Amino acid sequence: MTSTIKSTGIVRKVDLLGRVVIPKEIRSVYNFVEEQEVEFYVENNRIIIGKYHKNCIFCNSDQNLIVYEDKLICGQCVGYINKNMVLGAAQ
Numbered sequence: 001m002t003s004t005i006k007s008t009g010i011v012r013k014v015d016l017l018g019r020v021v022i023p024k025e026i027r028s029v030y031n032f033v034e035e036q037e038v039e040f041y042v043e044n045n046r047i048i049i050g051k052y053h054k055n056c057i058f059c060n061s062d063q064n065l066i067v068y069e070d071k072l073i074c075g076q077c078v079g080y081i082n083k084n085m086v087l088g089a090a091q
């Protein structure tokens with residue numbers, strides 16, 4: 001994952017129960033809707049929140065998933081991509 005960390009300048013307090021509200025501006029820009037599941041990553045002493053994807057990003061399958069560059073891809077789509085990349089390279 002290549003990362004470009006930018007400060008938004010937005011500051012929030014963690015409440016007594018450990019909750020933090022994701023600012024509306026950020027939810028809007030990154031399309032975080034109600035009930036969106038989020039996943040927490042840590043990198044260099046920072047906590048990063050991202051959308052949690054539990055299905056293939058291409059076909060939405062939940063079968064035979066692998067993680068590639070922090071994205072889930074199913075085996076069928078990996079096969080399809082591999083086949084087309086080989087064919088594409090030959091052209």
Ligand SMILES: [Zn+2]
Pocket residue numbers: 056057058059060061073074075076077078
């Ligand atoms: Zn797929």
